[in-house]
Amino acid sequence: MSIIRLYPSGNEIPCPDGMTVLAALEAEGWALPNNCRAGTCGECKVKVRSGSFDQGFVLDMALSQEERQQGYGAMCMAKPLSDYLAIEWGTEDAKPTLFPPREQVPHIVVERLERTPSIVELRLRPLGDPLRFWPGQHVQLGSPPEYPLRNYSMANAPRPDGELILEITREPFGQTSTWLTNNVAIGDTLMVNGPYGSFIGDPATATPVLLIAGGSGLAPILSLTEAALRRGFAHHVTLLFSARTPSDVYPPGQLAYLTHRYPNFELQVTYTRHPHDPSCGEIPHYHGRLPGMLSDIFPHLADTAVFIAGSDAFVQDCTRAVQALEPGAVYTEPFTDQQGDFSSLSILG
Ligand code: FES
Incomplete structure (x- = not known):
C-alpha cells in the first residue's frame, strides 16, 4: 500500500499495491482529468514532486521524453513504488467530488x-x-x-x-x-x-451556459442539459448542435420536450452536409462548419460558461473559436479514436 499526497491541498489517498494512481484517486472520489485511460492521450499528466513510480507503457506523444525527465507522469498508467508519491494536482481547498466507480x-x-x-x-x-x-x-x-x-x-x-x-x-x-x-x-x-470522467457541470455556475456538441458528443451534453434544467437552473441555456443533415439530429422527442418545457432552453443546429433549405424544420439552423461561424452566431461570450463535446478535431477547433470570444469558462470532452472505436472520454479543461 502506498499513499498519494496531493499538492498543494495535502490530501492523502491510499493506493493499494498494483493499482494505478488514477484508479486510486477515482476510488476515493477525486476527479483527475483523463481521457484514454491507456497511456495514449496525455490528459492525466501531472508533475510528480517526490516518490518513485512505475510509469508503465505510455506513448511519447502522450508524455514526451523531455516531460518524463522534468518529472511528469501519466497517472492512468503510473503505479507507485515508494511509500509516498506526491503529485501536483488540484487547489488548496480541493475536495473529492466523484462517486467511486x-x-x-x-x-x-x-x-x-x-x-x-x-x-x-x-x-x-x-x-x-x-x-x-x-x-x-x-x-x-x-x-x-x-x-x-x-x-x-x-x-x-x-x-x-x-x-x-x-x-x-x-x-x-x-x-x-x-x-x-x-x-x-x-x-x-x-x-x-x-x-x-470529469466532464461534469459545475452546480455553482451562475451564468448563461452554451453547450456545443458535434455528432455523438451530444450524449454528455444532453445529460448536462437535462440535469441543469431539471434542478431549476434559471439562466439561459443554449444547445448548439453540429450535425451533417437533419436526419442526424436526435433524439427529436427529448429535444422538443426540453424546448417546450423550459423557456430558458434554446436549441440551435448547424448542418455541415445539407444544402440551404429554409423549409428544413422549425429548429433555428445554420449551414456550414461550426467553428467558422461561431462568432457570427454568438458575438459575445463573456460571462458565459461553455461546454464542448465531440471528436478531438471538433473540440479543438471549437475551443479555439470560443477562446477568441473570451468566455467565462470552458469545459471540453474530446472523443478519442481508440483502436477502431470512437469512445467518449473525459477531461475538464
Ligand atoms: S494518457 Fe492517461 S488518460 Fe490518456
Whole structure:
C-alpha cells in the first residue's frame, strides 16, 4: 500500500499495491482529468514532486521524453513504488467530488432504438443498486478479449431507477461498437463499469451556459442539459448542435420536450452536409462548419460558461473559436479514436 499526497491541498489517498494512481484517486472520489485511460492521450499528466513510480507503457506523444525527465507522469498508467508519491494536482481547498466507480455491474437492455442511420440508442437498467454518476460522465462497455472495453457517455441525467441511456455510434472497424449496434438485443445482460470522467457541470455556475456538441458528443451534453434544467437552473441555456443533415439530429422527442418545457432552453443546429433549405424544420439552423461561424452566431461570450463535446478535431477547433470570444469558462470532452472505436472520454479543461 502506498499513499498519494496531493499538492498543494495535502490530501492523502491510499493506493493499494498494483493499482494505478488514477484508479486510486477515482476510488476515493477525486476527479483527475483523463481521457484514454491507456497511456495514449496525455490528459492525466501531472508533475510528480517526490516518490518513485512505475510509469508503465505510455506513448511519447502522450508524455514526451523531455516531460518524463522534468518529472511528469501519466497517472492512468503510473503505479507507485515508494511509500509516498506526491503529485501536483488540484487547489488548496480541493475536495473529492466523484462517486467511486464500480466494475461488472449487470444491466439489462430494456430498449434499443435506431436513432439515426449511424447511432443506436441502448437503454440499460441495473439488476442491483443503480450506478451513481454525475451528468457528463461515462461508463465502459465491452466483453474482453473479443470486444475491448470502450467508453460511452450517459445521455440522460441520473434517475431513481438507475436507467442509463447510451448512444452508440456505428464504427465500421470498431469491434465493440459493431457488437453493441448489431448483436446486442433487448433482454440481453451487459456488464457495466463506471462511472468515469470529469466532464461534469459545475452546480455553482451562475451564468448563461452554451453547450456545443458535434455528432455523438451530444450524449454528455444532453445529460448536462437535462440535469441543469431539471434542478431549476434559471439562466439561459443554449444547445448548439453540429450535425451533417437533419436526419442526424436526435433524439427529436427529448429535444422538443426540453424546448417546450423550459423557456430558458434554446436549441440551435448547424448542418455541415445539407444544402440551404429554409423549409428544413422549425429548429433555428445554420449551414456550414461550426467553428467558422461561431462568432457570427454568438458575438459575445463573456460571462458565459461553455461546454464542448465531440471528436478531438471538433473540440479543438471549437475551443479555439470560443477562446477568441473570451468566455467565462470552458469545459471540453474530446472523443478519442481508440483502436477502431470512437469512445467518449473525459477531461475538464
Ligand atoms: S494518457 Fe492517461 S488518460 Fe490518456
